[in-house]
Amino acid sequence: MVLRGKCWKFGDNIDTDVIIPARYLNTTNPNELALHVMEDADKEFVKKASKGDIIIGGNNFGCGSSREHAPIAIKGFGIACVIAKSFARIFFRNAINIGLPIIESSEFVDESDEGDEMEIITDEGIIKNISKQKEYKVREFPQFLQEIIDNGGLMNWIRKVKL
C-alpha cells in the first residue's frame, strides 16, 4: 500500500486527553470522535488537516489514558499514519489492534517539518519525505505483531487464529 499526504507536526508527550478530550467520551462513534481529534493540542486541526494526512509526534506519543477513542478518532478522521520518535505502550497496542498504521522513527521526525509531503510504502517499510527528497527505512515489527497487523487488527487475528 502507498500512503501519500501532508504532515502535521506535534511535540513530545502528546497525551490522549489532548488527542480526544474526555468531554467527548460519551460516544464511541468514530465519526463523532473525529470531529474533535487533536482539539486540545490545536483547536484548528480538524479545519486545517485533510483525509490522508500524516501526524508526526515526538517522544511518548499517546501517553496517558487507555482510551482507544484516541487512535479511533485519528483513524476516523482519515489520518493515514502516525509517525513518532516513540509511542506510549497502551497507545501502541491500541493502534496495532485497530489497524491504525504507526511508525517509530526518530531520524524522520527530526528531519521533517510541518507541511512536508510524505509518501509511505508500507509493504517495503519505506517513508519518503518528498518535499525534502529524503528516504527512510522503517524498523520492522516483531513477527507476532506483524501477524496481527497483516490480519487487519486483533479481532480479525483472533477470528482467524484463535476461533
Place this chain on the structure above:
Amino acid sequence: MGMTITEKILAKHSSKSLVEPGQIIECEVGIVLGNDITAPIAINEFEKLDVKDVFDRDKIVLVPDHFTPNKDIKSAQQVRQIREFARKYNIKHFYETGRAGIEHAFLPEQGIVTAGDCVVGADSHTCAYGALGAFSTGVGSTDMAGTMITGKTWFKVPHSMKFIYYGKLNKWVYGKDLILYTIGKIGVEGARYRAMEFTGEVISSLPMEQRLTMCNMAIEAGAKSGIIEPDKITEEYLKNRSKRKPIFYFSDKDSKYVEQVEIDTSKIEPQVSFPHLPENAKKVSEASGIEIDQVFIGSCTNGWLSDLRIAAEILKGRKISPNVRCIVIPSTPEIYKQALKEGLIEIFINADAVFSTPTCGPCLGGHMGILAEGERAVSTSNRNFVGRMGHPESEVYLASPAVAAASAITGRITSPEEVL
C-alpha cells in the same frame, strides 16, 4: 539467572519456567476489567466476532464509574449497553451506581484482585494492583474484547526498574509525595515499557493505601506496571478480603534490573506537580502563594479512607476560603459509609466543602466540578494534562490530600504545616 517478581508472575501465567525481558509471551488472564468509557467499545468489538460466550463470566469485571451517576443521555446509553451485556452473559462482577466505587479502589477493597494475579484492565491506572503483589496493566478496549473471548492476551516481558526508598519520612509526606517526586526525577517516560518495582525500608512500612497510590501512578512515568513485593502489610490487607487464594512471589536476589534508583526520603518535602505534566514536581514551598479556585480531594489515587481522614484532620473546625470550591469524593461506597461513621462527612460539610457519592467525576473533567477558562485547581488525582479537568486553558496542580486540604483553607497552594 534469577527472575524479578514481575517476570515470575508472567512466567507462571504463561506456563513457562523462565521468561526474559523483551520476550513476547501469551498469558492467561485472571481478571479483565472495563469501565463505562472503555467497555462499550470492547462490547462492540466482542459482538463483531459472533462468539457464543465470554471465556469466564466470573473473571470479567465491569465498573461504571467515570460518568456516573450518569451525567447525560449519551453516557446513560453507554452504561445501559454494559448493563445489558452483563445481564446477557451473566457477568458476576457488574456493579451498579450506588454499589460501584472507582474501579482501582473498588477492586482491591472488595478482594476481586489479589496477590499473584495477572490482570488486564481497559483503563491505564489498572497498574495500581501491583501494590498487592500482582502483575497488572492497562490495555485498550479491543484488547479487553479479545481477552473476554479467549481469556488470554500477549505481553512483551518488561524490563524491571528498581526504586529503593530509604531514610525517614518527613511529616506531611505520603506515598503520593514519593511517587510525584519519583516521576519528577525520572520524567513522564522515564519508565516507558518497564515495570517499576518499589522497594526499601520506607516502602516496607508504608500502609497499603499509600502503596496503591504509588503503583497507581506508575503509568505517569510511562511504565507498564508498578509492583511491590508482598509482605506482612499485604497479608494483613488481603486477609478476609481476597476472594481467591493469594499467591506471593518475590524477586530473586540475583534478578536483573535495567536501572536502579535510590531515593533518600528524608530530603523529600510535600510535593506539588505543576501543569501540565506530572513530572513537573516541585516542593510545596516553591508553589506557595499560587492562588487557586478549586480543590478536588478524591480519585482512584487519593480517595481512600486514610486520605479523607488526613483532609478532615486539617479541615476540622476550619472554613474553606471564600474564593475556593472544595469537592471531596470518597472512592467507594464502603469508604463513604466509614467516613459517615467517623464523622468525617460532617467535618467536610461544616468546612463548606461538597461531599459526593463515589465517581471519577472531576478527575477527568467529566462532571461534578469542571474548571472554567483560566481557573486553577489543586487536585489529589494523578494527571494534570492540558484540559484534564475542564477548559483547555485551566490548570491542575497535583498534590496529596494534606496539601489539598491546607490549600482549600487559604485559597492558595499551602503546606499543611502552615495551617496546623
